[in-house]
Amino acid sequence: NDLDRFITGLPKAELHLHIEGSLEPELMFALARRNRIAIPFRSVEEVRAAYDFSNLQDFLNIYYAGADVLRTEEDFHDLAVAYFDRAAADGVVHAEIFFDPQTHTDRGIPFDVVMRGLLAGMADARARHGLTAKLILCFLRHLDEEAALATFRAAEPWLDYIEGVGLDSSEVGHPPSGFVRVFAAAADAGLRRVAHAGEEGPPAYILEALDLLGIDRLDHGNRALEDPLLTARLAREAMTLTVCPLSNFKLRVVKEMGDHPIDRMLALGLRATINSDDPAYFGGYIADNYRAVAAARGLDRRDLVTLARNSFLGSFLDDGQVSAHL
Numbered sequence: 001n002d003l004d005r006f007i008t009g010l011p012k013a014e015l016h017l018h019i020e021g022s023l024e025p026e027l028m029f030a031l032a033r034r035n036r037i038a039i040p041f042r043s044v045e046e047v048r049a050a051y052d053f054s055n056l057q058d059f060l061n062i063y064y065a066g067a068d069v070l071r072t073e074e075d076f077h078d079l080a081v082a083y084f085d086r087a088a089a090d091g092v093v094h095a096e097i098f099f100d101p102q103t104h105t106d107r108g109i110p111f112d113v114v115m116r117g118l119l120a121g122m123a124d125a126r127a128r129h130g131l132t133a134k135l136i137l138c139f140l141r142h143l144d145e146e147a148a149l150a151t152f153r154a155a156e157p158w159l160d161y162i163e164g165v166g167l168d169s170s171e172v173g174h175p176p177s178g179f180v181r182v183f184a185a186a187a188d189a190g191l192r193r194v195a196h197a198g199e200e201g202p203p204a205y206i207l208e209a210l211d212l213l214g215i216d217r218l219d220h221g222n223r224a225l226e227d228p229l230l231t232a233r234l235a236r237e238a239m240t241l242t243v244c245p246l247s248n249f250k251l252r253v254v255k256e257m258g259d260h261p262i263d264r265m266l267a268l269g270l271r272a273t274i275n276s277d278d279p280a281y282f283g284g285y286i287a288d289n290y291r292a293v294a295a296a297r298g299l300d301r302r303d304l305v306t307l308a309r310n311s312f313l314g315s316f317l318d319d320g321q322v323s324a325h326l
């Protein structure tokens, strides 16, 4: 319908996308065959049927298992190209994508293989769609800070190609305060900093991400809504929140899409954006996320324009590039 076409046609930036979470079962099968890896599924339907989770940890276990088929530079290239093609079809003109190097280096895949493949995919996206992209290296918070520091050292030859660092994986029990040194090292190297906080974790984790990690952008941030002083501060500081509605629904951060607080966030003056998180696992790409909240919360075109505009304002593009997109 009309609103569908409006959403797809609206130029937007994607600011919260785990590239490993864009691995569709079809590509998982193809890569397993190409790399001669046995996977415990006979069909794409069986893979989809195995995507049974209702919280972050259950999801993560499936997501890390799926990533095992990614072995070669070509695999990472093909993964990235598949995502960028799909994103471009949804009106994404700029994407700042997360990757989890530890998921790969811990399986013996060299850091360089991951980087070369993703960068080649980014170059293709630029050539095919004019889509620009940046990389955000995420540290896995269920592993310790020494492991994060070792990952940062492995990344050092590649820092010209990495826009920023992030913090993801199992939130509860792994607060931002455990990653102060590695984020300080990233800041010293001139990198941007983001962190997942307030997805399942309490508002105190959001405060730590702000005050101890010095984040430039907050990933999820839903639970900030429990603390009026915190939401007032986030609004005052024009902190961008990268909200992921279908993820929130699948991981039961919200009980129903009708309960999604996206319009409450906007009403509080928060710079909220809409993103797809792990689209192969959560049932949709960015336009599906816009559509789902628009339908559930009755968003109008003005709200949708605000959300898309926020995605550029919250991006790490320079001011001139942001202006060109507004």
Ligand code: ES4
Residues within 6 Å of the ligand: 018, 021, 056, 063, 168, 169, 170, 196, 199, 247, 277, 278
């Ligand atoms: C993630 Cl939804 C989510 N939360 C935390 N870490 C993640 N890694 C991939 N998806």
Ligand code: ZN
Residues within 6 Å of the ligand: 016, 018, 168, 196, 219, 277
């Ligand atoms: Zn995420």
